[in-house]
Amino acid sequence: DQQVKQNSPSLSVQEGRISILNCDYTNSMFDYFLWYKKYPAEGPTFLISISSIKDKNEDGRFTVFLNKSAKHLSLHIVPSQPGDSAVYFCAASVGDGNKLVFGAGTILRVKS
Amino acid sequence: DAGVIQSPRHEVTEMGQEVTLRCKPISGHNSLFWYRQTMMRGLELLIYFNNNVPIDDSGMPEDRFSAKMPNASFSTLKIQPSEPRDSAVYFCASSLIANLAGQPQHFGDGTRLSIL
Numbered sequence: 001d002q003q004v005k006q007n008s009p010s011l012s013v014q015e016g017r018i019s020i021l022n023c024d025y026t027n028s029m030f031d032y033f034l035w036y037k038k039y040p041a042e043g044p045t046f047l048i049s050i051s052s053i054k055d056k057n058e059d060g061r062f063t064v065f066l067n068k069s070a071k072h073l074s075l076h077i078v079p080s081q082p083g084d085s086a087v088y089f090c091a092a093s094v095g096d097g098n099k100l101v102f103g104a105g106t107i108l109r110v111k112s
Numbered sequence: 113d114a115g116v117i118q119s120p121r122h123e124v125t126e127m128g129q130e131v132t133l134r135c136k137p138i139s140g141h142n143s144l145f146w147y148r149q150t151m152m153r154g155l156e157l158l159i160y161f162n163n164n165v166p167i168d169d170s171g172m173p174e175d176r177f178s179a180k181m182p183n184a185s186f187s188t189l190k191i192q193p194s195e196p197r198d199s200a201v202y203f204c205a206s207s208l209i210a211n212l213a214g215q216p217q218h219f220g221d222g223t224r225l226s227i228l
Contacts, residue, residue: 034216036219041221041222042221042222043116043203043205043219043220043221043222044155044203044219045219046216046217046218049216089155098143098160098162098167098207098209098215099157099160099168100145100157100217101157102154102155102156103154104154105154105155
């Protein structure tokens with residue numbers, strides 16, 4: 001039972017263009033959402049988060065959008081850079097916020 | 113600032129052997145998590161501790177797996193006896209305990225475990 005789904009296993013984008021990574025969830029009790037980035041042979045690194053009381057959060061080139069009615073969130077990277085090439089995980093938490101449920105990840109390749 | 117430190121980075125051992133993975137969380141963090149990453153199941157939570165107390169171990173696959181946190185700066189994940197299907201990357205993460213909203217978890221670089 002996958003509560004957090006990232007349906008695109010991979011995405012390829014040209015340098016300088018926008019990257020859009022998508023995530024869907026099924027548990028309406030989730031109240032906090034996070035994106036993590038992972039390089040090979042390293043652990044996931046926290047990127048950006050959003051609370052369910054907001055619909056947008058921005059940090060530099062990274063913006064996360066939350067659509068609660070659709071149970072959907074997305075991560076926008078503008079402009080994309082070759083160093084952004086990594087695996088991106090969407091995660092969600094409910095209740096005390098400690099237990100994260102992760103999606104399967106999307107491999108992003110930014111071509112120069 | 114030291115991050116989450118895991119050891120060993122790589123472990124190769126034969127089926128039936130005991131395996132112990134170690135984790136040192138970020139100083140001051142009071143939640144600690146153990147995850148396993150596989151191709152089939154992605155990143156799954158095995159167990160987590162708050163203030164050294166196990167809170168949720170529902171992700172621990174079976175009795176062969178056990179985890180301890182004897183103090184705020186050290187945790188172990190033990191597999192005994194190990195089996196080939198335990199081969200995976202095991203991550204440890206730490207965070208501050210969340211009250212109203214989630215706190216981001218900070219991950220170590222993982223232990224790549226291979227059971228032959």
